[in-house]
Amino acid sequence: MSSDQPFVTDDTQVLTETRDARMTGEAPGATDDRFNSKLREAFGSSPFILTKFDKFMNWVRGSSMFMLQFGIACCSIEMMHTYAVKHDLDRFGAGVPRASPRQADVIIVPGTIVSKFAPRMKRVYDQMPEPKFVVGMGNCTISGGPFQQGYNVIKGAEEVIPVDIHIPGCPPRPEALIYGVAKLQERIANGESAPVVVKPYELEQFGDLDRDEIVDQLAAQIDEDDLVMRYNWADSP
Amino acid sequence: MSLEQPRDAAAVERTLGDELETLLGDRVLGREEHVNAPGFVIRPGDVQDVLFRLRDEAGFDHLSCVTAQEYEDRYESIYHLKKYADPTQEVSVVVPTDKENPVSQSAEPVYRTADWHEREAYDLVGIKYEGHPDLRRILLPETWQGHPLSLDYDQDRPQVVPLREHANPLHEDHADEQDADTMYINVGPHHPATHGVLHLKCILDGEQVVDVESDIGYLHRCEEQMAQQGTYRYQIMPYPDRWDYISAGLLNEWAYARAAEDLADIDVPEYAQVVRTMGAELCRIAAHMLAVGTFALDVYGDFTAIFMYAIRDREKAQNILEDLTGQRLMFNYFRLGGVVWDLPEPREEFFEKIRDFLDDLPEALEEYHDLITGNEILQARTIDTGVLPPDVAKSYGATGPVARGSGIDYDLRRDDPYGYYDELDWDVAVEDGCDNFARLLVRLREVEESAKIIDQCVDLLEDWPEDERTIQSNVPRTLRPDDDKEIYRAVESAKGELGIYIRADGTDKPARFKIRSPCFSNLQTLPEMSNGEYVPDLIASLGSLDIVLGEVDR
Numbered sequence: 116m117s118s119d120q121p122f123v124t125d126d127t128q129v130l131t132e133t134r135d136a137r138m139t140g141e142a143p144g145a146t147d148d149r150f151n152s153k154l155r156e157a158f159g160s161s162p163f164i165l166t167k168f169d170k171f172m173n174w175v176r177g178s179s180m181f182m183l184q185f186g187i188a189c190c191s192i193e194m195m196h197t198y199a200v201k202h203d204l205d206r207f208g209a210g211v212p213r214a215s216p217r218q219a220d221v222i223i224v225p226g227t228i229v230s231k232f233a234p235r236m237k238r239v240y241d242q243m244p245e246p247k248f249v250v251g252m253g254n255c256t257i258s259g260g261p262f263q264q265g266y267n268v269i270k271g272a273e274e275v276i277p278v279d280i281h282i283p284g285c286p287p288r289p290e291a292l293i294y295g296v297a298k299l300q301e302r303i304a305n306g307e308s309a310p311v312v313v314k315p316y317e318l319e320q321f322g323d324l325d326r327d328e329i330v331d332q333l334a335a336q337i338d339e340d341d342l343v344m345r346y347n348w349a350d351s352p
Numbered sequence: 353m354s355l356e357q358p359r360d361a362a363a364v365e366r367t368l369g370d371e372l373e374t375l376l377g378d379r380v381l382g383r384e385e386h387v388n389a390p391g392f393v394i395r396p397g398d399v400q401d402v403l404f405r406l407r408d409e410a411g412f413d414h415l416s417c418v419t420a421q422e423y424e425d426r427y428e429s430i431y432h433l434k435k436y437a438d439p440t441q442e443v444s445v446v447v448p449t450d451k452e453n454p455v456s457q458s459a460e461p462v463y464r465t466a467d468w469h470e471r472e473a474y475d476l477v478g479i480k481y482e483g484h485p486d487l488r489r490i491l492l493p494e495t496w497q498g499h500p501l502s503l504d505y506d507q508d509r510p511q512v513v514p515l516r517e518h519a520n521p522l523h524e525d526h527a528d529e530q531d532a533d534t535m536y537i538n539v540g541p542h543h544p545a546t547h548g549v550l551h552l553k554c555i556l557d558g559e560q561v562v563d564v565e566s567d568i569g570y571l572h573r574c575e576e577q578m579a580q581q582g583t584y585r586y587q588i589m590p591y592p593d594r595w596d597y598i599s600a601g602l603l604n605e606w607a608y609a610r611a612a613e614d615l616a617d618i619d620v621p622e623y624a625q626v627v628r629t630m631g632a633e634l635c636r637i638a639a640h641m642l643a644v645g646t647f648a649l650d651v652y653g654d655f656t657a658i659f660m661y662a663i664r665d666r667e668k669a670q671n672i673l674e675d676l677t678g679q680r681l682m683f684n685y686f687r688l689g690g691v692v693w694d695l696p697e698p699r700e701e702f703f704e705k706i707r708d709f710l711d712d713l714p715e716a717l718e719e720y721h722d723l724i725t726g727n728e729i730l731q732a733r734t735i736d737t738g739v740l741p742p743d744v745a746k747s748y749g750a751t752g753p754v755a756r757g758s759g760i761d762y763d764l765r766r767d768d769p770y771g772y773y774d775e776l777d778w779d780v781a782v783e784d785g786c787d788n789f790a791r792l793l794v795r796l797r798e799v800e801e802s803a804k805i806i807d808q809c810v811d812l813l814e815d816w817p818e819d820e821r822t823i824q825s826n827v828p829r830t831l832r833p834d835d836d837k838e839i840y841r842a843v844e845s846a847k848g849e850l851g852i853y854i855r856a857d858g859t860d861k862p863a864r865f866k867i868r869s870p871c872f873s874n875l876q877t878l879p880e881m882s883n884g885e886y887v888p889d890l891i892a893s894l895g896s897l898d899i900v901l902g903e904v905d906r
């Protein structure tokens with residue numbers, strides 16, 4: 116191998132060739148004339164992309180997420196490790212824990228929710244500005260986990276607030292949490308929104324109404340000054 | 353462990369019991385023998401009288417735990433008393449109350465720690481205490497229906513939990529005086545400084561704390577019910593990991609292992625004891641690292657250097673523990689009669705890893721001392737704030753670093769030895785500053801002592817002959833301790849004395865399983881330390897108590 120021929124592809128050349136091929140319509144499948152547009156004329160050779168504004172916003176949102184500093188139980192220890200050195204969730208644009216719900220986009224629910232805490236958690240969730248996302252960390256937020264049979268334990272975070280991502284494990288390893296958060300970012304970037312949550316016994320109560328109607332009905336039940344949680348242990352899963 | 357020792361202990365117990373019986377005279381209705389201590393049955397109206405005598409004349413100055421339970425024909429409260437000077441001297445005061453009207457005299461005037469313990473007994477079992485200053489629910493919401501650990505509780509009934517605004521109970525008292533208005537402020541249950549889901553109801557007069565009341569129960573996960581539903585052999589062991597979840601898993605597992613092994617007369621091979629001791633001390637280091645890191649976080653309020661350093665050292669300890677147990681946090685490594693498996697192969701590599709960690713530790717501690725204890729700002733914030741005098745600490749049943757920071761030389765590893773601790777060479781860290789700084793120093797010094805213990809364990813394990821590495825003794829597949837056998841046993845966990853009371857009923861599940869959590873008692877001292885001080889000192893005091901809500905609420 117001669118020294119004046121290093122084994123490097125010259126990308127400028129590749130790019131130019133690709134663009135030229137598209138502009139002249141010679142490349143296979145290059146039927147659109149975006150590259151011949153007025154925009155191209157206006158911008159000259161400086162690079163630009165075309166996208167929908169919504170899509171752009173979703174991408175931005177997913178790439179910069181502020182977490183709520185919210186610790187409940189054992190899982191929060193692993194969550195702290197995920198924020199800190201070694202795992203460093205910040206690398207993925209989802210690090211900075213915020214102490215106030217008003218500044219946070221994402222709430223990671225790291226632990227067992229019991230009857231006394233559930234209304235408080237709901238209030239914290241309500242205080243977060245829209246759009247907001249929820250990551251349920253650990254088996255406790257899925258079903259109550261090891262404490263499912265407890266007389267005081269809510270059988271999953273979904274009984275209280277909607278959850279976008281469930282991460283199983285007891286506790287999930289930091290790597291699992293990172294994977295879950297990355298999945299959430301992916302979902303956000305794809306514009307998939309959080310589902311509305313209806314408890315199983317409420318579903319029964321509202322029969323088969325449309326989703327919007329259920330939301331209205333549920334909203335009508337809320338007393339503004341007094342957030343009341345009713346637990347029907349027999350009927351929850 | 354030889355068989356002689358327990359027999360001697362039993363003899364000592366009997367003489368102790370006789371002496372006390374003479375002291376108490378005709379207040380004693382009957383005697384019971386618990387595995388750990390003599391028990392005296394007394395009338396519900398004599399509680400204060402008997403406890404005063406035991407405290408002032410026999411020197412039982414430590415109310416370790418109050419267990420409440422319901423039998424088919426009666427309710428019962430048991431006061432487990434100990435001495436700070438010698439925790440092997442124990443006595444149980446058993447107070448039966450009748451089924452229809454379970455009222456018993458409160459022990460609060462004798463031991464202040466009884467305040468919360470009796471509230472818990474009322475909340476979960478339903479015994480009422482006469483003369484209690486403030487008998488309300490403590491763990492469950494105020495609106496809860498029924499007492500969940502009583503026999504006829506219906507777990508399926510619907511419950512309603514409201515969330516209303518809190519009122520300022522002192523507002524009226526202070527409103528008329530000019531310019532002395534009080535303000536009510538909630539700290540938590542979701543607040544970065546509460547280390548979880550603690551709720552502090554604070555009343556402030558300007559910057560000063562007039563009154564602070566801790567509202568707990570936001571993480572009451574029914575640990576006792578869970579344990580009562582599990583079989584002794586395997587099903588209970590995973591739960592202790594989740595009481596004090598700050599990596600103190602093995603220390604907690606030891607509490608259950610010790611109580612259940614003594615209850616069912618199981619021997620533990622010496623080799624397993626050394627492995628347990630080593631693992632437990634690694635856990636203690638990890639737990640104290642987090643305590644120090646979050647304390648610095650509370651005092652400095654930044655999420656940077658010290659916290660990250662502490663996490664870095666924890667990661668190292670966790671890696672070793674993961675090699676040993678297979679898990680980072682919830683180890684489930686102990687079994688009754690030993691541990692689940694031997695050290696990982698290749699052993700040399702594992703030992704080298706531990707040695708590396710221990711070699712780096714002095715330098716790391718040096719760093720902590722430079723950053724934290726040597727820092728003037730931190731000293732100004734912590735020295736002489738959150739003062740807890742030793743006699744107050746004792747009356748609240750404080751143990752662990754909180755007691756040792758107040759000059760109380762009390763460590764169950766030395767005073768009531770278990771495992772391999774009495775064969776090893778180490779010291780108990782005691783500081784007599786009684787303030788936030790002293791508690792911090794105790795933790796940092798304990799890390800050094802733990803490192804010493806681990807080092808000696810590694811030496812022992814390295815030279816252990818290959819054919820004597822028994823990791824578990826023979827334990828029957830199903831354990832059925834004798835009917836009505838009762839035991840209360842404690843170990844020194846990262847936060848203090850972690851005790852467990854078990855009553856067997858002849859089946860393979862405990863009839864009553866009560867957890868005495870060190871944090872529960874330690875947290876009770878918070879108003880003593882903060883009333884009259886500034887708000888930031890309240891936060892520092894709370895940080896220096898190093899509570900973990902999983903253990904406070906259980």
Ligand code: SF4
Nearest residue numbers: 189226253254255285
């Ligand atoms: S899932 Fe496991 S580790 Fe997480 S909070 Fe629940 S019990 Fe704790």
